[in-house]
Amino acid sequence: MVHLVRNAQRPIWLMLAAFALTGQAPSGWVTVHATQQSPVLSGFAAVQSGTDVTIIAQQQGVLTGVTVAPGTSVQPGQTIARLGGPEIAAALAQAQGASNAANATLAAEQSKFADQLSTQAAVAQAQANAQAAKARLAALQATTLLQSPVAGQIQSLAAGPGAALLAGQAVAVVQPDSGAWVRAVLYGPQAATLAPGTAARFIPADGQPVQSVTLRGVLNKQADGGVVLAFSGLVLQPGEAGMLSLALPPHQVLLVPSEALVLDDGRWWVMLHDAKGDHAVQVVPGAAEGAQTPILTGLAAGDQVVVQDAALLYHRGIAALYQPPD
Incomplete structure (x- = not known):
């Protein structure tokens, strides 16, 4: 899971600036899969x-x-x-x-x-x-x-x-x-x-x-x-x-890599990869289980979510909010 703060300065600003200059979208996504769990x-x-x-x-x-x-x-x-x-x-x-x-x-x-x-x-x-x-x-x-x-x-x-x-x-x-x-x-x-x-x-x-x-x-x-x-x-x-x-009886849950989750303003998001491109979708995650996190709402089995540089891709639209340090 990635936590980003709006008032962060150099590290996030440099990443966003580099992304804006190169125009290269992060690559790498995975398919959301369903599995049986026995809580x-x-x-x-x-x-x-x-x-x-x-x-x-x-x-x-x-x-x-x-x-x-x-x-x-x-x-x-x-x-x-x-x-x-x-x-x-x-x-x-x-x-x-x-x-x-x-x-x-x-x-x-x-x-x-x-x-x-x-x-x-x-x-x-x-x-x-x-x-x-x-x-x-x-x-x-x-x-x-x-x-x-x-x-x-x-x-x-x-x-x-x-x-x-x-x-x-x-x-x-x-x-x-x-x-x-x-x-x-x-x-x-x-x-x-x-x-x-x-x-x-x-x-x-x-x-x-x-x-x-x-x-x-x-x-x-x-x-x-x-x-x-x-x-x-x-x-x-x-x-x-x-x-x-x-x-409890086993039930079906959806799992995504924890690094695909981005926390912004108290809400969790993932970058959904589909025919429309890459766009943010709000989700409700459960408790992380190692490198995987169950998703309670917001996704369906078969969806594809961005994993590599998901936070960078999520914040590309707000690069103007970050100012370079003096």
Whole structure:
């Protein structure tokens, strides 16, 4: 990645001046390619000993389908109620429509590709869009189910059928039967979309053996954006702390050489090489991975980006802004 500052003097000015005098464009570009990645979420975790667990609403809605009462025994992952209402119905309809539209676009691109009227890059992009839309729909559907993250008994209900709930509002308190469970805090948009039953690893800080644990539910969200999750396992020692590591399903990402990225005024750019010539395109990069950086938005598989002297080419149009030193 290249960082340039507008008020830089001699080095950048000399490069820009040389470029303006020679009129020679930098050469060397690469094709953006897609690859499969399996991201890993990790965060601080601690083993809890039978602490009461509060089940909350993850989004605004109306409480429906309550299946428990105080004293009812519940199992990990058991649905105790559902969220409905016009807001959720509208959000689900919109997400379903977006997923249907993405699938239709994918089918159209695949048909055109079969007739040699489309490219593999266009099909790959349509497939990625369809997968993302499907994931958003599944995540939204999951938040409509209020589930117990642990085995135990319903100690109390904070709301009844028909109650209008806000995101983060308590619905029920579960008193665990016995044994310990892991409380973990994870960050990132994927953390809130994890489904009960997802496998993870609890890594004790004191060097004890790594334990396999299973996600039982989302407890709440912290003010800093952290998602608090509950996991259960076979051999857990109350009070033990460590890290929780969770591998996400593989997904397609676009990678470019990090040197192709130029930072200007707080925004990232690449120089796209196509039939129109070389021109700047704004992108949103992810975290660099060695010499490669994933691109979240702004490019498609098959695009070509300039690598050699990308910053010089990007700044050729502002050479007049730089003055030679006295």
